Amino acid sequence: MSDPANITLVTMDGTTFTVPSAYLHRSKLVQDWLRSEGDKQAMEVKHVTPFVLQGVLNFCEIHAEDTSEPLADPADPTKPFEADPRDDAFRGMPDDQLLQFTMAADILQIPELVRLTAQEMASRIDGKSPDQIRAMFNPDDLAEEDVDSDNEMGEVGEEGAISK
Amino acid sequence: MCIYTLSNEVLLLIFDILYDQKSLADCSRVCRSWYTLTTPLIWNQIEIEMVETMMTITVDCNAIKFSKFHEWKSLLEFTRDVDIKIYGDDPQEISNVDSILKCLPMDELKHVRILSEIPYLSIYRTIEFFFGANNLISFNLFYLMESPRITLPTFSRSLQYLRIRHIYSTYTPIDNFKSALANVVPRAIDFGYIRFDNSSDLCSLINDRGQHLQSIHLTQCRNCPIDDLIDAISNSCPKLSSISITALDSSRTNRRTICQLIDKCTRLTKISFYDIGGIDDYFLRSCASKAYNLQELRISSDNLAITGDDVNDISAFINLQCLELEGVRQWSKTTTLLERLSEQQNLQYHIYPSINPNTISCWTDMYSMQLSKYLGLIN
Known part of the structure; x- marks a missing residue:
């Protein structure tokens, strides 16, 4: 099957994006979709807002010409993470946007972007208390179960105090 | 949208990047699902410390x-x-330590480090717990008290890093050196104060399975003839990048053997020889003209036969960052070498004369020379 020149993506609210297929050669989801049978009109990317998809596509466009071997696994320890100045936009964004980009990268299965966003998430979590972490990422959404477990964990924490 | 909607794969990746145990412990208290995900990472490494009246099991933080x-x-x-x-x-x-060790998943263990100050019986027992560990990558044993003998676990092919070091005491024989290491293809070995039962034990390990060896560290080992050893290393370890040998018995090498090391192990970046006799100008010249990857060269002996008299070619010292020669017998003759070295940028060098009553006068020379150099009297 020959690859089409352009791919159309549809976000959650019906906005469409048409980009050259070369941009998305690192997205495993898109590659799987291209290989699959059936209608190739447009690919639905649910759970992703137009703003986020635009950002992801910008990332893909910047890296479309990269000659480096595509990452098979974002957690590959043999390939150390190297910060790329072209990705600085991802480092300055607010927490909730970063979270949405992380999810979008995971949904589209772009290992390079997953690694970039996870790296940024980790550096923001690093050194924060559990409360601060919760506050960073939408405290309102905290499920009841999570509040319960917090108390439970609190006890474990006391146990964890230095023994004599 | 909140952070709990991220997939477990991504969360695990984030925790993996964190890997700082304090941060992981904080994450484990954010919510129940994070607790489940971080627990294996937090317990991945345990540290057991036993002092006379107190035992602590440090699980990271x-x-x-x-x-x-x-x-x-x-x-x-x-x-x-x-x-x-x-x-x-x-x-x-x-007995508390024993109960913990009994619960460890021996087949899954990757790294073991034991530091012990207690008498023979207990160190022996501690090692014994790891007899079933079949997938170890590294095994480190430091001990202070005297042990008549040590029996090692039989390591599997997965073992890459092995260190057995008795610190500052008598030489310990290893009961089963040959059989314990029969399957091991080591990357790094480090032995200190070990007595080999057979003088060919270590050499045959290196000869047979030294093809991946990158680092060799030997301190005060007995029954390990240096010429045979260096011969084995030169012929079997093409990947060697670091070698450090201190005072083996019969530690006088011949010029041909040791120069052969430079010719054959071209990837060497670090060489340290302490209390090894027979190292002379030929070796230094050989290093200076052939060992292009060398970054550190330290040689120390009571009586080095190095004069540096006609070391004119130091073209291979292009990557050298540290040069230490200690115990130089004819110190006053090293001017040629010093001149050459001073032309080299980014190089720290220390050359000390031999501490020998007969040559003590050269100390004065050295200080006067250093002083004049400092004052800019010598270019």
């Missing part, structure tokens, strides 16, 4: 009471990396 052992026992199954430090010999604590 939390010290946990042994009295609650039944509560956290099951978490030990996540352990891959064990660090045991034993400073006391309280029988109760020894």
